[in-house]
Amino acid sequence: MSASFLLRRLLWAIPTLIGVAVVVFVLVRVVPGDPIAMMLPPGATAEDVGRLRTLYGLDAPIATQFLRWSGEVLTGDFGNSISLRDSVANLVLGRLPATLELVFIAVLAACAAATVLAVGAVLFRGRWPELAVDGGTGVALAIPDFLWGLLLILVLGVLLPWFPISGRIDPTLDFNPATGFYLVEALLRGNGEALASLVAHLVLPAAALALPLTAALTRVLKGSLLEAMHQDYVMLARVKGYSKTRILWRVALRNALIPAVTLTGVQFTFLIGGTVLVEHLFSYPGIGNLAIAAVTQRDLPLIQGLILTFAVLFILTNLLVDMTCGALDPRVRS
Amino acid sequence: MRAGLLKDGKVAFGLGVIALMLVAALAAPWLAPHDPLEQDLLNAFQAPLWKGGDASHALGTDSLGRDILSRLVYGARPALIVAFVAALCAGLLGTALGLAAGYFGGRVDAAISRLVDIWMSFPSVLLCIVLAAVLGAGLHTVVIAIIVIDWTRFCRVVRAETLVQKSRDYVASAVTIGLTPGRIVAAEILPNVAPLLLTLFTLEMGIAIVIEAILSFVGLSVASGAPTWGGMIQEGRLYVNQAWWLMALPMACIILAVLGLNGLGDGLRERLDPVKAR
Amino acid sequence: MSALLEIDGLEVRLDGGARLLRGVSLAVEAGRVVGLVGESGAGKTMVSRAVLGILPGNAHITGGAIRFDGRDITRLPEVGRRHLLGREIAFIPQNPMTALNPVARIGPQVTDVLRLHLGMDRTAANVRALQLLRDVHLRDPERVLRAFPHELSGGQRQRVLIAIAFACRPRLVIADEPTTALDVTVQKQILRLIRELQAGSGTAILFITHDLGVVAKLCEHVVVMHGGRVLESAPAAALFGRPAHEYTRALLAATPRFDRPGDLLRPVPADLAARLEAEVRRLDGDSPDAVA
Numbered sequence: 083m084s085a086s087f088l089l090r091r092l093l094w095a096i097p098t099l100i101g102v103a104v105v106v107f108v109l110v111r112v113v114p115g116d117p118i119a120m121m122l123p124p125g126a127t128a129e130d131v132g133r134l135r136t137l138y139g140l141d142a143p144i145a146t147q148f149l150r151w152s153g154e155v156l157t158g159d160f161g162n163s164i165s166l167r168d169s170v171a172n173l174v175l176g177r178l179p180a181t182l183e184l185v186f187i188a189v190l191a192a193c194a195a196a197t198v199l200a201v202g203a204v205l206f207r208g209r210w211p212e213l214a215v216d217g218g219t220g221v222a223l224a225i226p227d228f229l230w231g232l233l234l235i236l237v238l239g240v241l242l243p244w245f246p247i248s249g250r251i252d253p254t255l256d257f258n259p260a261t262g263f264y265l266v267e268a269l270l271r272g273n274g275e276a277l278a279s280l281v282a283h284l285v286l287p288a289a290a291l292a293l294p295l296t297a298a299l300t301r302v303l304k305g306s307l308l309e310a311m312h313q314d315y316v317m318l319a320r321v322k323g324y325s326k327t328r329i330l331w332r333v334a335l336r337n338a339l340i341p342a343v344t345l346t347g348v349q350f351t352f353l354i355g356g357t358v359l360v361e362h363l364f365s366y367p368g369i370g371n372l373a374i375a376a377v378t379q380r381d382l383p384l385i386q387g388l389i390l391t392f393a394v395l396f397i398l399t400n401l402l403v404d405m406t407c408g409a410l411d412p413r414v415r416s
Numbered sequence: 417m418r419a420g421l422l423k424d425g426k427v428a429f430g431l432g433v434i435a436l437m438l439v440a441a442l443a444a445p446w447l448a449p450h451d452p453l454e455q456d457l458l459n460a461f462q463a464p465l466w467k468g469g470d471a472s473h474a475l476g477t478d479s480l481g482r483d484i485l486s487r488l489v490y491g492a493r494p495a496l497i498v499a500f501v502a503a504l505c506a507g508l509l510g511t512a513l514g515l516a517a518g519y520f521g522g523r524v525d526a527a528i529s530r531l532v533d534i535w536m537s538f539p540s541v542l543l544c545i546v547l548a549a550v551l552g553a554g555l556h557t558v559v560i561a562i563i564v565i566d567w568t569r570f571c572r573v574v575r576a577e578t579l580v581q582k583s584r585d586y587v588a589s590a591v592t593i594g595l596t597p598g599r600i601v602a603a604e605i606l607p608n609v610a611p612l613l614l615t616l617f618t619l620e621m622g623i624a625i626v627i628e629a630i631l632s633f634v635g636l637s638v639a640s641g642a643p644t645w646g647g648m649i650q651e652g653r654l655y656v657n658q659a660w661w662l663m664a665l666p667m668a669c670i671i672l673a674v675l676g677l678n679g680l681g682d683g684l685r686e687r688l689d690p691v692k693a694r
Numbered sequence: 695m696s697a698l699l700e701i702d703g704l705e706v707r708l709d710g711g712a713r714l715l716r717g718v719s720l721a722v723e724a725g726r727v728v729g730l731v732g733e734s735g736a737g738k739t740m741v742s743r744a745v746l747g748i749l750p751g752n753a754h755i756t757g758g759a760i761r762f763d764g765r766d767i768t769r770l771p772e773v774g775r776r777h778l779l780g781r782e783i784a785f786i787p788q789n790p791m792t793a794l795n796p797v798a799r800i801g802p803q804v805t806d807v808l809r810l811h812l813g814m815d816r817t818a819a820n821v822r823a824l825q826l827l828r829d830v831h832l833r834d835p836e837r838v839l840r841a842f843p844h845e846l847s848g849g850q851r852q853r854v855l856i857a858i859a860f861a862c863r864p865r866l867v868i869a870d871e872p873t874t875a876l877d878v879t880v881q882k883q884i885l886r887l888i889r890e891l892q893a894g895s896g897t898a899i900l901f902i903t904h905d906l907g908v909v910a911k912l913c914e915h916v917v918v919m920h921g922g923r924v925l926e927s928a929p930a931a932a933l934f935g936r937p938a939h940e941y942t943r944a945l946l947a948a949t950p951r952f953d954r955p956g957d958l959l960r961p962v963p964a965d966l967a968a969r970l971e972a973e974v975r976r977l978d979g980d981s982p983d984a985v986a
Contacts, residue, residue, distance in 0.1 A: 224622065226623075228633075229671060229674070232663065233667065314793045315792065315794055320779070322780040322806065322858070323777065323807070324776070325772075325776060336797050373542055374634055377549045378549065378634070389542060392542055393539065413796060413842070
């Protein structure tokens with residue numbers, strides 16, 4: 083992947099981010115419901131409200147506020163959360179690793195599951211496994227991650243209490259991580275108990291996120307696999323004496339991945355957006371969980387910071403997807 | 417083609433679901449056995465029929481003693497209204513912009529496409545929630561939020577289809593005859609894009625129902641105690657350990673609605689696509 | 695002594711009943727080059743696919759036998775067939791632009807047969823691959839090994855495919871119009887290459903083509919097909935000198951000759967074509983599905 087390509091993409095991301103920032107900034111300031119008033123105890127005087135408002139800079143005209151905020155952002159100061167009394171940067175960075183781990187596991191699971199399902203459907207074409215895969219993906223696609231989360235809570239969390247339905251780790255465990263990357267640390271330190279608890283807590287939320295993505299990926303991959311199996315290079319492989327499974331796994335799959343990733347690229351960003359609801363459902367302490375609370379509390383600085391963070395994550399995801407396409411297809415590279 | 421359409425399993429299922437919801441919504445006052453807002457604290461958490469409850473509350477009661485069946489029936493109203501209105505408006509906006517981008521090309525297309533790209537880098541759920549918070553509670557909020565989020569879906573697809581149609585001969589001949597762009601689009605391109613629009617519309621309805629459920633789940637939909645399926649899920653979640661059906665029943669309604677609408681959209685797409693239909 | 699490859703009354707039909715091959719018989723002796731000619735649709739490619747066991751999904755062998763080294767390979771289980779393919783029987787495909795795996799480098803695509811069939815380890819296979827690329831006169835074989843298919847020209851890719859075919863020193867190579875997709879100057883070079891390799895290794899070749907000129911240069915024996923059956927089978931000299939079948943004569947007349955550029959080209963006469971088709975229908979019997 084050429085450096086200039088990356089640079090161009092990153093540069094193009096900047097106006098996008100600015101656009102996002104402006105829209106959000108303006109939007110949340112049109113809010114009915116005064117966050118300042120919500121912060122103070124009842125009985126506060128208008129004077130108190132006024133002073134607090136000045137403190138948070140909410141009395142200046144919007145344009146001025148935006149310029150001030152932009153300036154601060156560029157120096158890394160995202161302001162302080164009104165509802166949580168901590169700097170936005172701290173809050174976001176503190177919770178980001180949890181979300182990143184969740185997203186990573188979900189994507190990994192989705193890719194693995196989709197590969198197995200698509201290859202299986204092709205190997206057993208015309209028989210019941212293929213029909214099951216087609217039907218299953220149809221249902222999984224129709225139901226969004228929010229509903230899957232609820233279903234999983236109901237079925238696997240309450241009716242058959244196999245998995246925990248809230249939190250990230252059993253709080254009674256003796257685990258003192260230094261960073262926010264619990265999973266990584268538990269792995270590196272060989273802490274089996276913590277690892278088991280972390281994984282158990284990840285299963286349901288990751289499944290809720292992964293199911294729609296798996297369904298979309300499986301469908302597209304199956305289609306492109308079938309397409310690949312009709313190509314001349316597959317015929318040559320057969321004539322060389324390859325077995326059918328070898329052809330599928332070594333030749334067809336490798337080629338089929340290219341259109342599959344291209345076509346489903348946008349689904350990966352949907353997954354990131356899905357963390358907002360899924361984390362809320364499972365009380366999982368990531369940035370998605372912060373978001374809903376921030377909105378209902380009208381916590382302006384936090385909302386802004388979070389939306390910017392998500393926008394950055396989206397852009398990075400798109401970039402990663404593009405880079406993956408480039409890595410998979412040598413024809414694109416040159 | 418019409419007759420064959422109804423015989424298609426998915427289409428029939430989808431239409432059946434819509435019919436059911438329409439009946440529930442329109443005939444709610446007659447169908448519902450109780451007033452959905454009537455509280456009866458002495459009878460709270462009554463079990464549904466299959467768990468030993470009595471027939472007066474066939475699906476049990478919630479934490480405030482309100483009859484669940486009645487609330488579910490009345491809940492079809494906001495779902496249907498939102499689904500229809502939001503999908504329609506999002507469709508109109510998206511289609512108009514998509515047609516413009518596809519037909520006029522050049523800078524119009526570039527501008528609209530860039531707008532779509534920027535729009536799509538917003539985390540849509542988050543944006544939705546922020547918007548709802550900004551606009552305050554109410555069905556109109558939900559509708560506006562859905563339009564704002566999802567018009568891009570229509571725009572992209574319609575633009576692509578318009579580009580394809582534009583290159584066809586009949587458009588070239590219409591241009592040479594001297595028809596204005598407006599008439600060409602309306603008379604020549606739109607009819608060919610229409611089947612696609614229909615399937616998009618049904619899919620969009622399904623999405624709208626889910627978004628409405630999400631917004632009521634986070635408390636940003638209709639303000640009053642008027643029942644919405646999403647609100648019922650949120651309430652039910654609080655008591656999921658004691659009375660899991662409080663959450664499960666409204667979920668079942670939403671899932672049924674979504675599956676039905678998606679099935680309808682899929683079935684229509686397969687049937688109306690002249691290439692695939694055989 | 696039986697021939698290396700014997701096709702005996704081969705019949706291939708589509709699922710719907712339509713006949714693709716109607717009792718085709720031909721033989722390829724060890725070390726000989728046999729040309730299989732005919733117009734497109736005559737069934738030549740179908741013969742090769744039947745031998746290789748890669749008929750399209752809706753086509754099946756409904757009669758006759760294909761014997762390789764005396765064994766009927768149509769009855770071979772999948773595993774047995776896989777041992778033969780690439781090792782004893784190899785294939786040179788028609789379209790070099792699509793026959794190679796676009797996402798893999800050339801190296802693995804040449805060494806895979808060596809490792810699969812001859813059990814070579816990576817180093818030995820690479821050494822042999824380099825030699826094979828030299829044998830097909832590719833310049834800078836090290837670079838070719840590391841290259842991706844899209845970085846090579848059509849002629850270079852075809853040489854690679856030929857190298858792959860000859861890699862395990864097969865006893866029979868089936869070449870399906872290997873020069874059709876190439877431009878004329880390259881065609882000559884490729885033909886010369888194939889002749890050279892054949893002479894050096896003593897491999898038998900079944901050369902499928904619609905170009906009689908190519909057959910004249912390369913083949914010792916010629917089989918003429920039309921409408922899914924063999925019309926004439928004779929040593930090359932005899933065929934060109936004294937063609938027995940009317941159709942062969944027509945084909946020869948239709949072939950441009952560089953040494954007699956003034957000659958009129960005569961297409962196959964319509965009445966001949968009609969007569970041949972009527973013959974076919976009669977042979978198939980009165981079944982309604984006897985459509986060529």
